[in-house]
Amino acid sequence: MLNRRRMLQTVLGTGATLGASSLLPAWAKSSSNGNLGVPSLSGTRFDLEIGQFPVRLNGKVGMATGINGTLPGPLLRLREGDDVTMNVTNRLAEDTSIHWHGLLVPFHMDGVPGVSFPGIKPGETFKYQFKVPQNGTYWYHSHSxxxxxxxxxxxxxxxPAGTDPVAYDREYVLVLSDWSFTHPHRIFDKLKKNAESLNFNRPTLSNPTGLGGMWGQMRMSPRDLADVTGETYTYLINGHSTADNFNMVFQPGERVRLRIINASAMTLFNVRLPGLPMTVVQADGLNVQPVETDEFQMGVAETYDVIIAPTEARAYAFVAESIDRSGQAVATLGPRAGMRVDAPALRAVPMLTMRDMGMAHGDMAGMSGMGRMDHGPDTATAGDDMKGHDMGAMSMMPDPHGPAVQPVKIEADIERGPGVAKVSGMTMSRLGEPGLGLDDVPHRTLTYNQLRALDMNEDHRPPGREIVIHLTSNMERYMWSFDGVKFSEVTESIKFYEGERVRLTLVNDTMMPHPIHLHGMFFDLVNGGGHHMPRKHTVTVKPADRVSVDITAEHVGDWAFHCHLLYHMHAGMMQVVSVIPPADDTTPAEKMPAGQMNMPMDHHGMNHGEGKS
Known part of the structure; x- marks a missing residue:
């Protein structure tokens, strides 16, 4: 590895990138090693260098920015309970950073410039030091x-420090990502000038009075599933495109563990192995009760561990298809190294529905965009909206082991500036639905409602208050925000108090799904799981969706809170959550600062208004 890095630095220094292209990808290893095809580093001390290096994809050479000269960076193999040191050296001409996604580290080790540390200057080395308090599948990435x-x-x-509850004979780590030969700043500039410029899936809406006309009046497309599509992206598995054919080997009868990480910038992936069921055993690094399924949708930054048990000595396709089905990455799983499976054809492009618009069929009142707010089922308007819908999918299941969870009336305090193009006329819990576009596939699909934590939740207290955050946008101007305020205009952070149990409710007023990530803590997804609610660090909120999570605020510090679609975060869909110690013996609900709406909850977990910071 050291010699290869020196070779790449020499190549860059002499400008002989194309001459060395025949050597790329230099990191490709035999899949019989049972790893992901890049170096695996283990121990308690790691030396990581961030720099630029050439990569070759589909016969074309580009320049990557990454760690230790590989795409993706090396697999870091840690052990629960160890004290680790990460010496990160910046070889770039600009500041950089590393965020340890999902790891519960001290806030000054979290790696977010301007929030938890200053960043790493060119030529400098920053020493990350922390104890590893957990086990599972996670990832790391720049926050610069x-x-x-x-x-x-x-x-x-x-x-794990102890026995792993998941039994398996072989494992593969699969890092999904989206690569472009176009520089990301140019991509962002294109999106800002014309948000639809990189969406090549747009249909022709010629009927001014029908459904197409309604979408046209709202200046939206029923195919706004992804801002950037396969026309711009090459989709990768461990740095390999479909043409590069990442290869995995198994022996019939083995239990194979796939650790799947969505490390893309902007792409939600539909993951499946046609003809081979998957048993989900872990979500976001934490063990869940096994769920067998045939396909699931992964938000950006989510991780899923699955067990597969092929019995036939034949090749299978591992398929990671973009949510808008404009492209895919396919790897081969077979009994012999070097096999290549035929990639399945891309499926039909899905269309957004009236439900995604935050309206029921026949409900024209939401066409004004700004004219309506959310209503609970106790109002006549909501009752009319709900006709023809599955009521079970529209409200969270009552929890027989804890607080009842019901839809609540929300009167949002949203900044009504140019950054808010619409407020959904009707929102509902969509945890019982699969990912967008997967509701009509002929096989089983995973939903959030199916996930149950393997171990009982540690904190059984009902939340003391609720904070409601609206996900807002003006897609035409490519403005993204929380509550209509982009990050550069936020004047104070969202306050959690150390030791409190707080409910965070996310309401999506946009037409796109958003993977929302909170640094520094896991949240319990309120999905009817009793004391086995799945604990996650990232949750995908569908259009017109209302998702609630319960959080125990344990780790004092300032923590980034943002959409993990990179260009959405860059455009402003980010805030900071400050976990602060109580100043005295009063309860957190009694200490809320003036002007911050605090919503206490009764012993049933029901709120009495909206709390917002």
């Missing part, structure tokens, strides 16, 4: 500018 899009990411596997 748009470097993540250029290849600055890599996987982390933390082996």
């Amino acid at each position: 500018g748009l470097q993540e899009q250029l290849g600055h990411y890599g996987p982390i596997v933390i082996d």
Whole structure:
């Protein structure tokens, strides 16, 4: 590895990138090693260098920004309970950083410039030091500018200190990503000038009075599933495109563990192995009760571990298809190294529905965009909207082991400036639905409602208050925000108080799904799971969706809170959550600052208004 890095630095120094292209990808290893095809580093001390290096994809050479000269960066293999040191050296001409996604580290080790530390200057080395308090599948990436899009990411596997409850014979780490030969700043500039310029899936809407006309009046497309599509992106598995054919080997009868990480900048992936069921055993690094399924949708930054058990000595396709089905990455799983499976044809492009618009069929009142707010089922308007819908999908299941969870009336305090193009006329819980576009496939699909934590939740207290955050946008101007305020205009952070149990409710008023990530803590997804609610660090909020999570505020510090679609975060869909110690013996609900609406909850977990910071 050291010699290869020196070779790449020499290549860059002499400008002989094309001459060395025949050597690329230099990191490709035999899949019989049972790893992901890049170096695996283990121990308690790691030396990581962030720099630029050439990569070759589909016969074309580009320049990547990444770690130790590989795309993705090296697999970091840690052990639960160890004290680790990460010496990160910046070889770039600009500041950089590494964020340890999902790891519960001290806030000054979290790696977010301007929030938890200053960043790493060119030529400097920053020493990350922390104890590894957990196990599972995680990843790391830059939190500086748009470097993540250029290849600055890599996987982390933390082996448990005790016995792993998941039995398997072989494992593969699969890092999914989207690569572009167009520089990310140019992509962002294009989106800002014309938000639809990189969406090549747009249909022709010629009927001014029908459904197409309604979409046209709202200046939206029923195919606004992805801002950037396969026309711009090459989709990768461990740095390999479909043409590069990443290869995995198994022996019939083995239990194979796939640790799947969505490390893309902007792409939600539909994951499946046609003809081979998957048993989900872990979500976002934490063990869940096994769920067998045939396909699931992964938000950006989510991780899923699955067990597959092929019994036939034949090749299978591992398929990661973009949510808008404009492209895919396919790898081969077979009994012999070097096999190549036929990639399945891309499926039909899905269309957004009236439900995604935040309206029921026949409901024209939401056409004004700004004219309506959310209503609970106790109002006549909501009752009319709900006709013809599955009521079970529209409200969260009552929890027989804890607080009842019901839809609530929300009167949002949203900044009604140019950054808010619409407010959904009707929102509902969509945890019982699969990912967008997967509701009509002929096989089983995973939903959030199916996930149950393997171990009982530690904190059984009902939340003391609720904070409601609206996900807002003006897609035409490519403005993204929380509550209509982009990050550069936020004047104070969202306050959590150390030790409190707080409910965070996310309401999506936009037409796109958003993977929302909170640094520094896991949240319990309120999905009817009793005391086995799945704990996650990232949750995908569908259009017109209302998602609630319960959080125990344990880790004092300032923590980034943002959409993990890179260009959405860059455009302003980010805030900071400050976990602060109580100043005295009063309860957190009694200490809320003036002007911050605090919503206490009764012993049933029901709120009495909206709390917002």
